Amino acid sequence: MIEFEDVTKVYADGTEAIDGINFTVEEGTTTVLVGPSGCGKTTSMKLVNRLEEPTEGTVYVNGTDNQELDKIDLRRGIGYVIQEIGLFDHLTVGENIATVPELVGWDQSRIDDRVDELLELMDLSPEYRDQYPRELSGGQRQRIGVARALAADPDILLMDEPFGALDPITRENLQDEFLQIQDRINTTILFVTHSIDEALKMGDRIAIFDVGEVVQYDTPAEILSNPKNEFVENFIGENQTFKQLSITPVREVMDDPQAYESAESEVAPAADGGEYYSISPDSSLQVGLTRLLSIEHTTLPVVDGGEVVGFLTEDHVRSYFDSAGEP
Amino acid sequence: MSAAHLGVVPLFISPYLEFVVQNVDQLFARLIEHILITAETVLIAVPIGVSLGVLITYNDRAATAVLWLAGIAMTIPSLAAFGLLVPFLGIGSDPVVFTLILYSQLPVIRNTYVGLTGVEEATKEAGKGLGMTRQQRLRRIQIPMALPIILAGVRNAVVIVVGVAAVGAYIGAGGLGEFIFNGIRQGDSVMIVVATIIVSLLALVADYGIATVEQLLRIRNGEQVEQRASTQLIQKAR
Ligand SMILES: Nc1ncnc2c1ncn2[C@@H]1O[C@H](COP(=O)(O)OP(=O)(O)OP(=O)(O)O)[C@@H](O)[C@H]1O
Numbered sequence: 238m239i240e241f242e243d244v245t246k247v248y249a250d251g252t253e254a255i256d257g258i259n260f261t262v263e264e265g266t267t268t269v270l271v272g273p274s275g276c277g278k279t280t281s282m283k284l285v286n287r288l289e290e291p292t293e294g295t296v297y298v299n300g301t302d303n304q305e306l307d308k309i310d311l312r313r314g315i316g317y318v319i320q321e322i323g324l325f326d327h328l329t330v331g332e333n334i335a336t337v338p339e340l341v342g343w344d345q346s347r348i349d350d351r352v353d354e355l356l357e358l359m360d361l362s363p364e365y366r367d368q369y370p371r372e373l374s375g376g377q378r379q380r381i382g383v384a385r386a387l388a389a390d391p392d393i394l395l396m397d398e399p400f401g402a403l404d405p406i407t408r409e410n411l412q413d414e415f416l417q418i419q420d421r422i423n424t425t426i427l428f429v430t431h432s433i434d435e436a437l438k439m440g441d442r443i444a445i446f447d448v449g450e451v452v453q454y455d456t457p458a459e460i461l462s463n464p465k466n467e468f469v470e471n472f473i474g475e476n477q478t479f480k481q482l483s484i485t486p487v488r489e490v491m492d493d494p495q496a497y498e499s500a501e502s503e504v505a506p507a508a509d510g511g512e513y514y515s516i517s518p519d520s521s522l523q524v525g526l527t528r529l530l531s532i533e534h535t536t537l538p539v540v541d542g543g544e545v546v547g548f549l550t551e552d553h554v555r556s557y558f559d560s561a562g563e564p
Numbered sequence: 565m566s567a568a569h570l571g572v573v574p575l576f577i578s579p580y581l582e583f584v585v586q587n588v589d590q591l592f593a594r595l596i597e598h599i600l601i602t603a604e605t606v607l608i609a610v611p612i613g614v615s616l617g618v619l620i621t622y623n624d625r626a627a628t629a630v631l632w633l634a635g636i637a638m639t640i641p642s643l644a645a646f647g648l649l650v651p652f653l654g655i656g657s658d659p660v661v662f663t664l665i666l667y668s669q670l671p672v673i674r675n676t677y678v679g680l681t682g683v684e685e686a687t688k689e690a691g692k693g694l695g696m697t698r699q700q701r702l703r704r705i706q707i708p709m710a711l712p713i714i715l716a717g718v719r720n721a722v723v724i725v726v727g728v729a730a731v732g733a734y735i736g737a738g739g740l741g742e743f744i745f746n747g748i749r750q751g752d753s754v755m756i757v758v759a760t761i762i763v764s765l766l767a768l769v770a771d772y773g774i775a776t777v778e779q780l781l782r783i784r785n786g787e788q789v790e791q792r793a794s795t796q797l798i799q800k801a802r
């Protein structure tokens with residue numbers, strides 16, 4: 238858990254980077270800090286692992302004022318993906334990933350196993366282990382940055398624009414992969430981005446920053462349906478409905494399977510149509526609706542692990558939005 | 565051996581070759597002396613210079629002062645330094661090695677300092693953020709990344725040392741300088757030219773050798789370099 242309590246940071250040159258911010262990242266959840274360039278996102282992050290010290294206020298890490306913790310121990314217990322990736326170019330990929338386990342003194346065989354495990358987790362083939370970072374693509378380097386941060390199984394992960402500077406497709410792939418990883422690792426994550434779309438996609442909660450201040454701290458759905466002020470509205474931009482579709486999983490809207498047992502003829506044939514005529518409960522409504530529109534049936538089976546777990550219809554989507562009061 | 569054996573060689577080179585052939589044992593002995601003086605200097609000078617270079621990264625003002633002093637040391641004429649040191653260290657190679665150590669400091673300290681401080685901010689910050697102490701960052705990140713640059717400083721120093729060591733013969737340090745001073749005394753230009761060429765070749769070989777190691781280090785550090793022939797050869801052999 239991470240808590241910011243009235244935290245202000247003024248740099249030595251007089252720049253007030255953040256001014257009295259408050260928010261809490263609950264254990265095992267992801268909070269995304271989002272806002273324009275220079276609004277204090279990186280500064281907030283560095284206050285957690287004490288790369289910077291607050292001028293006023295307190296940052297609590299797992300309930301303890303982090304000023305009372307040893308800096309080096311604190312940092313080794315927190316995974317950190319820095320904005321510029323910052324891989325060690327003179328070390329192999331394996332050695333880069335092994336950094337923190339080595340610092341905390343794991344034995345070699347445990348380190349080797351962990352490196353293999355992380356390469357697999359990050360979808361990098363084992364042969365990359367002995368290559369040098371400069372031989373790799375931007376996307377691969379970003380993955381290694383994330384793997385290095387995860388290496389010693391930290392409770393807390395700080396990720397400063399981990400998928401920045403990538404082409405949209407690679408970025409989207411990494412986001413999807415990371416969402417899956419996130420489900421498996423139960424880590425408290427503070428994630429920085431300047432893209433609202435990335436924030437909506439990755440965050441359990443989002444802190445929208447304006448210069449030095451948190452303007453709204455809420456769930457993605459709440460931010461989309463009840464933007465607190467004009468700054469937030471402008472920041473979300475156009476297409477709020479579309480964005481809401483893209484962050485709502487089918488699971489939340491679908492009907493349970495019993496309701497349709499008698500009406501089977503209306504249902505798109507999941508079995509012989511293959512993948513195309515069904516949808517996973519974790520897909521977004523955006524995908525669900527698109528698929529519904531592209532088939533000749535009005536009902537789409539929701540399939541999880543080969544079993545039909547529900548059905549999705551256009552009416553569901555419409556009534557879900559009506560009850561949410563939006564658009 | 566007479567000049568007749570060297571008939572195929574152009575006339576103007578033959579006296580030099582003849583000198584080499586006739587004095588091969590002496591030349592070899594002096595060359596070894598020269599190499600030993602250089603090696604002794606480097607073995608002492610590099611650890612001192614690198615340590616100083618590391619130390620001054622802790623304090624900007626110390627850095628300015630140390631680099632300035634090392635610069636001053638280089639401006640002392642070698643003969644003057646020898647003359648001043650003989651009363652304390654006697655004649656022979658000791659005062660020469662001492663002077664050469666002083667001369668080596670600027671390139672070694674400067675390159676160490678520049679190499680260590682020039683490591684990218686993001687890389688240093690990553691090390692810090694992952695929980696490395698200052699010493700660990702120095703040992704695991706800064707020194708390995710700076711190694712090629714430090715080595716370039718060493719290379720610089722070695723070339724200076726090989727050249728200036730020749731002057732050491734004046735106070736009995738031996739080395740190839742013996743031939744140069746004898747040549748001056750006897751008005752024998754052949755002797756001077758031959759010894760000078762050997763000194764230059766020694767410097768070039770040392771320079772090339774160290775530059776090759778430097779390139780291999782750069783490649784290991786993941787830098788893109790245009791490889792020289794020797795580097796390619798070693799890379800292939802591995
Ligand atoms: N070490 C520093 N010394 C002085 N000012 C700083 C320092 N680091 C950051 N700042 C200033 O503090 C403010 C907030 O910077 P910060 O890096 O936290 O912004 P950011 O939200 O991460 O921006 P970006 O999206 O560009 O990464 C900026 O005005 C920046 O110029």
Ligand SMILES: [Mg+2]
Pocket residue numbers: 278279280320397
């Ligand atoms: Mg930033």
